[in-house]
Amino acid sequence: MPDVLQEFPMEMGFALFEYCGDGNFLPIAQLPDWFSEIWAGAGNASGPIPLSQQSPFLENFLLEAEEFWNSHASAACQSETWIEKSVSGREIPVQAKALFLGGKRILVLFSPDSQFREQVRILQTARNALLDHERLAREIQKKEILLHCIVHDLSQPLSVMHVAMDSLSQESISERSKQFLTLGKHASDQQETMIRQILQAFSDDLRASLDAGTEGNSSSDLLECARKSMISLGLTFDAKGVRVAVSPSVDLKAKWPVVAEDSRLQRIFSNLLENALRYTPAGRRVTIGVEDEGDFLKAYVDDEGPGLPQDLRPEQIFGLFMKGKQGGGKAGLGLYFCRITVERWGGSIGCVTLPVKGSRFWFRLPRSADNMATHAPNARDASDLTGTKRKPIPIRPLRILLADDQEDIRTLTAYQLKRSGHKVVVARDGIHALKAFHSASFDVALLDQEMPGMTGDEVARAIRTAEQGKKKRVFLVASTGNTTSEDAGRLKQAGFDEVLGKPFRLEDLNLILSYFPGAEPAVKTPAPPSPQEGATLAELTARVGGDEKLLKRMIHTFLRDIPKRVTGIASVIRRKDPEALASLAHALKGSVSIFGAETARKRCQELQELGRSGELSAAVEIFGALKEEIAKLQANLRGYANQTPARLKSSHAKRQGPPRNRGKRRR
Amino acid sequence: MLQKKVCMLGSFAVGKTSLVRQFVESIYSDVYQTTVGVKIDKKNVNVGEKETTLVLWDIYGEDDYQKMRWTYLRGASGYLLVADGTRKATLEKAVSLEERVRKEVGAIPFVLVINKSDLIRDWELDPALESQLAAQGWSILHASAKTGEGVEESFSLLTRKMLG
Numbered sequence: 001m002p003d004v005l006q007e008f009p010m011e012m013g014f015a016l017f018e019y020c021g022d023g024n025f026l027p028i029a030q031l032p033d034w035f036s037e038i039w040a041g042a043g044n045a046s047g048p049i050p051l052s053q054q055s056p057f058l059e060n061f062l063l064e065a066e067e068f069w070n071s072h073a074s075a076a077c078q079s080e081t082w083i084e085k086s087v088s089g090r091e092i093p094v095q096a097k098a099l100f101l102g103g104k105r106i107l108v109l110f111s112p113d114s115q116f117r118e119q120v121r122i123l124q125t126a127r128n129a130l131l132d133h134e135r136l137a138r139e140i141q142k143k144e145i146l147l148h149c150i151v152h153d154l155s156q157p158l159s160v161m162h163v164a165m166d167s168l169s170q171e172s173i174s175e176r177s178k179q180f181l182t183l184g185k186h187a188s189d190q191q192e193t194m195i196r197q198i199l200q201a202f203s204d205d206l207r208a209s210l211d212a213g214t215e216g217n218s219s220s221d222l223l224e225c226a227r228k229s230m231i232s233l234g235l236t237f238d239a240k241g242v243r244v245a246v247s248p249s250v251d252l253k254a255k256w257p258v259v260a261e262d263s264r265l266q267r268i269f270s271n272l273l274e275n276a277l278r279y280t281p282a283g284r285r286v287t288i289g290v291e292d293e294g295d296f297l298k299a300y301v302d303d304e305g306p307g308l309p310q311d312l313r314p315e316q317i318f319g320l321f322m323k324g325k326q327g328g329g330k331a332g333l334g335l336y337f338c339r340i341t342v343e344r345w346g347g348s349i350g351c352v353t354l355p356v357k358g359s360r361f362w363f364r365l366p367r368s369a370d371n372m373a374t375h376a377p378n379a380r381d382a383s384d385l386t387g388t389k390r391k392p393i394p395i396r397p398l399r400i401l402l403a404d405d406q407e408d409i410r411t412l413t414a415y416q417l418k419r420s421g422h423k424v425v426v427a428r429d430g431i432h433a434l435k436a437f438h439s440a441s442f443d444v445a446l447l448d449q450e451m452p453g454m455t456g457d458e459v460a461r462a463i464r465t466a467e468q469g470k471k472k473r474v475f476l477v478a479s480t481g482n483t484t485s486e487d488a489g490r491l492k493q494a495g496f497d498e499v500l501g502k503p504f505r506l507e508d509l510n511l512i513l514s515y516f517p518g519a520e521p522a523v524k525t526p527a528p529p530s531p532q533e534g535a536t537l538a539e540l541t542a543r544v545g546g547d548e549k550l551l552k553r554m555i556h557t558f559l560r561d562i563p564k565r566v567t568g569i570a571s572v573i574r575r576k577d578p579e580a581l582a583s584l585a586h587a588l589k590g591s592v593s594i595f596g597a598e599t600a601r602k603r604c605q606e607l608q609e610l611g612r613s614g615e616l617s618a619a620v621e622i623f624g625a626l627k628e629e630i631a632k633l634q635a636n637l638r639g640y641a642n643q644t645p646a647r648l649k650s651s652h653a654k655r656q657g658p659p660r661n662r663g664k665r666r667r
Numbered sequence: 668m669l670q671k672k673v674c675m676l677g678s679f680a681v682g683k684t685s686l687v688r689q690f691v692e693s694i695y696s697d698v699y700q701t702t703v704g705v706k707i708d709k710k711n712v713n714v715g716e717k718e719t720t721l722v723l724w725d726i727y728g729e730d731d732y733q734k735m736r737w738t739y740l741r742g743a744s745g746y747l748l749v750a751d752g753t754r755k756a757t758l759e760k761a762v763s764l765e766e767r768v769r770k771e772v773g774a775i776p777f778v779l780v781i782n783k784s785d786l787i788r789d790w791e792l793d794p795a796l797e798s799q800l801a802a803q804g805w806s807i808l809h810a811s812a813k814t815g816e817g818v819e820e821s822f823s824l825l826t827r828k829m830l831g
Contacts, residue, residue, distance in 0.1 A: 056672070056707050056722050060741055081704035093704065116703070123732055124701045127679050130730070131699070134754060138791070248780065312794075318786055339788070 008108055017051070019069065019105035022060065024048035034111045037086040038094070051107070060095065062107075065098035069105045072574060081116055142340070149337045154195050156406055157232075157503045161188040163412040166506035170419070194263065216586055219368035220265045222256035222299050226288045230271035233277070241282035244273065247289035247302075256290050258297050258365035259345050264526045266296040271334035274302040279359070281303030295362060296347070300362040307353035308565055317351055338363065364393040398513065400443060403433035403459065404448035404479065407652040413446070422513075430454025436464050442474050446500065446509075449480040456480070457494040464495035465499070475516040479504070488571070498563070511631050539596060539641045554639045558591060565591075566630060570609070573619045581619065582611025592633060600629035668711070669719045671829050672742050673822075676735075676768070677749035678760040679687045679728030682782040686749060687725050687814035690822055695813050702727045705739065709810060714826045721822065731765070745776035745829040752781045752790040752809070762800070776828035778806045780821045785811040 008014040013032045017025035032371040035042075042049045045614045061079045068077035076099040083091050093116040097108040158659035165185050173181070174538055197576045221248070230244050237244045246252070258265075269288070270641035276286040291298045308317065342349045347365035355575040400422050404410045425440060427433035431453040435458050437445065445463065447456035454462075462474050468471055491499055498512050502666040541551055565588055572580040589604035610619050675683040684702050688694045706725040711718055723779045724743070729735045731784055740746070750758040761779060762807055768775070778799065781792065787809075801807055810817030 056724070057705060060738065063741065064738060083704055083706045091706075120703045123703055126698070126732060127701045127730070131680055134756075313787060315788065318788060459752065 008110075010651050013111060014153070017107040019065075019107060020048050023050050023052045025051045025107055028106075034086075034092055035109065036052060037088075038084045038092055038593065040087055045630040047361055052176070055084060055450055057084075057094075063098070065107065068098050069100070072100070081112060081119075105427055126422070146337070146340075149334075153334065153337075155168050156409065158192055158195070159189060159267075159502050159504055160406075160408045160412055161191075162504065162535055163409070163416055164508060166420075167416060167419075168413065178204070200562070202460055218259065218261045220262045222260075222265070222297050222365070223250065223252070223254075223259050224256075225260075225262060225265040226269050226499040227264045227297060230288060232266075233273050233501065236274075237277060237286070239278060240280075242277055242280050243285045244277075245285065245287060247287050250648070257368040258347075259368045262343050266337045268305045268363065269299070269301070271338050275334060275361065276301050276303035277304055280531040281305070292371045296364040296369055298362055298364040300360050303353060304358040306350060306575075307357070308359050318349060328441055336359075397423065398443040399423045400513075401425050401427065401433060401436055401440075401442045401447075401604065402473075403430065403436075403446070403456070405426040405429050406448070409448075412511070414606050416509070419548045430456065430459045433459050437463055437474070438466070441472070442479060444475045444513060449478055460491075460495040460634075477512055488567075506571075511627070511655070514631070514634060527622050540640070552641055554594065555641045558595070559637055559641070561633060562591075562634060563639075564631060566627060569623060569626075571617065571621055577615055578611045578614045578616060580611075581616065582608050585611060595633060595637065597629060597633045600626060600633055603629055669717060669830075670722055670810060671719055671744040671826065671831075672722045672724065673741055673825065674724045674726055674743045674746040674762050676746050676761075677730055677831055678751070678754075678757040679730045679736045681728065681749045681751040681757050682752070682812045683747075684725050685727065686747070686782060686810065686818055686821070687723050689812045689815055689818045691723070693815070694727055695815075697813070703733070710822075712822065712826055714823055714830060716813065717830060719826055719830065721826065728761070735764075735767075737767075738757065740772045742773060743772070745778075745825050748777050748779045749827055750779065751779050752783045752792055754784050755791045755793070756789060758796065760791060778804075778808060778823065778825045779818070780808050780810050782810055782812055784809040784816055785813045 008016055013034060013036045015031050016028040018028055020026050039054045042051070042054055054064045055312075057079075064079075065077055076097050077643075078098075079096040081093045081095050084094050085090055090183065092111055093113060095110055095112055097109070097110075099106050101138045161184075163200070165181060165188065168181055169178075192477070194481055230246075273288070280286055280303045286304070287302040289300050289302070291300070308594070318335045339349050342363045342365065345365055347363055349363040351359055351361045397420075400413055400417055402410060402424055403426070405428055407428075410428070414424045414426050425436050425442070426437050430447075430451040433445070433447060433451075434454065437459075445459075447459050449456040451459075456478055460478070462666065463474060463476065474495045475498070477498045477500050478491045478494075480491070480502060488499055498515055500508060500512050538654065565584065569588070571585050573582060585604045585607035589601050591607060592600040592604060603622055606622050607619060607626065608614055610622070675687060677683050677702065680699055684700070684706065685695060685710055686694075688779075691708045700724060704727060708723045708725065710721050710723065712721055713719075724739060726735065727733050746768065748761045750761040758781070765777065765779075768777070781797075783790075796822055797807060806828065808817050808821045808824065810821050812818060
């Protein structure tokens with residue numbers, strides 16, 4: 001076999017065999033050391049070796065090899081690497097190759113040691129990188145979920161608070177009650193600002209934000225936070241007829257300081273209480289308790305529900321997107337939030353089925369050395385206490401489809417809309433919203449984004465599809481906590497006309513409704529122009545040389561374009577784009593000046609200056625004031641646009657006395 | 668003694684090698700060492716008074732870099748399909764591997780082992796998919812190569828299925 005030995009020299013460690021048939025192989029030359037290390041008995045044999053009996057892998061490969069030899073194919077048949085163990089336990093990589101040489105069926109075995117190690121090194125690096133990438137993707141997802149928790153879950157109750165207080169402010173209440181109401185409004189404004197700040201912190205750097213909570217040696221009082229959460233959910237518990245109380249065994253006078261941060265600790269209690277409420281039947285009780293465990297303090301929430309689901313382990317219940325089969329939470333995020341937050345603070349969390357009935361959700365946190373709980377700073381200055389009275393914008397009664405799976409938001413918003421004279425049909429989810437859309441005619445559909453069954457996006461797309469080929473087009477408003485420019489783009493693509501950011505106030509809702517193209521009040525609606533909210537109609541007419549048609553066209557154009565222009569300014573403020581802000585504010589300043597809206601002009605001027613300076617910290621506040629002025633101006637201009645000359649004459653005479661340009665107008 | 672060839676199939680880094688090592692040698696290492704090529708181990712098991720030798724083919728996890736050779740399944744009596752509970756995509760991979768095995772070698776006994784039950788709080792599997800697979804007749808066990816939980820049971824269940 002000289003040619004075989006030339007091809008596969010012995011010094012390279014090849015083990016060469018000629019196939020003799022029946023699974024037997026005759027060594028062509030002396031077998032290398034590695035072969036004897038693996039198959040000691042076979043390596044010392046002088047005659048043919050039944051190789052297929054030596055190794056299951058070889059047995060498998062030799063079937064392929066035999067097929068190859070029988071086929072007389074020209075190319076060789078080669079195995080992948082497999083690992084054999086030596087007698088001493090060393091792992092030795094081996095490869096096999098079947099070929100023809102000199103008309104003989106030859107099997108070559110070799111150990112690609114260095115080549116194999118390099119291959120392992122490369123694949124290990126590549127797969128580690130893939131795993132790192134997956135881990136990173138999961139971290140990003142976790143961050144997004146936290147953002148979602150804050151935007152969605154925390155914003156929902158605020159919407160209810162805003163609308164509830166707006167509703168109250170329209171009732172006949174005593175001066176003292178009004179003071180309380182002002183305090184309440186201020187507190188809800190503060191909370192909104194705090195949420196936005198937290199959101200900002202999370203979006204800037206989640207980890208840094210979370211770590212800041214512990215690095216700053218932040219301390220909270222466990223019982224105090226539990227009580228606050230109980231109070232905030234008191235009405236919800238009342239509504240379901242479930243009692244909630246602190247366990248009588250708890251020392252109410254003691255301090256319960258833990259390493260935590262107030263707002264997030266309250267959020268944990270709220271999530272656990274809401275979870276308990278979901279599973280507790282009416283007439284039963286939910287109990288909160290705290291216990292001293294030395295270096296740790298433990299809190300628990302006991303319910304009198306059916307106990308933990310048998311198909312889930314307690315650890316799974318705190319997993320991502322975990323929802324109970326009955327009455328589960330909205331997105332399966334609440335308990336997940338609890339776990340990651342408690343663990344960040346160095347604590348632990350769990351749950352058990354109670355011996356008699358119900359379940360206990362508990363968590364323990366490290367005891368804080370600081371006995372004084374620190375509280376989250378007030379996000380707004382005291383100067384913001386003075387709330388500007390906002391006036392609803394007069395719009396004609398509309399037929400509105402309202403879809404939101406949050407009952408409290410649905411009820412309050414519907415109440416407000418009906419009170420404003422609109423006809424409202426409510427739907428508790430996306431599927432019912434779509435059914436309602438097909439069964440009646442609507443001017444406006446106000447759709448929550450996150451509803452079970454069908455999301456707001458899906459409903460919007462279905463509505464737009466159904467409208468194809470029809471003249472009538474419903475005005476679609478998305479109600480959402482996600483109001484970034486990307487979200488706005490996505491919502492627009494889904495077919496929405498406007499976005500109502502949550503939490504929203506009554507005037508936000510009215511302002512959005514006023515954007516509806518047919519929302520202008522009927523001719524009968526009394527026009528409310530006042531000198532300080534813009535020029536009078538007579539003055540405006542005079543400015544355009546008495547050309548009422550031209551004035552109407554200008555008003556129409558202004559009213560048509562203003563929503564986009566306001567949205568544009570909101571967008572550049574969100575994007576923190578000072579140059580664009582200066583430019584847009586400058587352009588709007590010119591428009592509002594035409595209509596004599598002096599306050600609006602000043603606000604535009606201020607925004608323009610902020611844009612030029614690059615310092616946008618006050619932009620949100622000024623923009624809020626500008627929007628109010630714009631709303632007043634819009635209301636006035638709509639009133640003007642609908643006034644007949646006769647009506648104009650009488651209203652003008654009443655409000656302004658003799659017009660300065662009466663003669664010109666008569667001409 | 669009866670011998671049964673068992674293949675370990677699944678995506679990369681799901682813990683196939685670790686499950687075999689835990690089962691055969693009761694050893695576990697936290698360090699991920701990728702498998703390149705094929706490793707074969709043997710272990711005797713007693714199921715229903717029958718002593719059986721399991722010949723365990725620990726085949727590298729399929730990914731973009733290495734594709735499975737279906738000839739390795741030749742003569743296999745069954746296979747352990749392994750997924751990592753903390754990586755959703757590995758269960759999807761397991762589902763597609765099962766389809767391919769059925770296509771290439773026919774319906775042979777298998778058990779789906781969802782590994783890393785010690786990290787169950789970080790699991791991201793959709794329980795609905797798991798229930799759906801169970802409803803289709805899949806045998807599914809949760810296991811941890813790290814703690815040994817469910818490992819013996821997984822191989823025993825597969826052996827019982829292979830022995831009919």
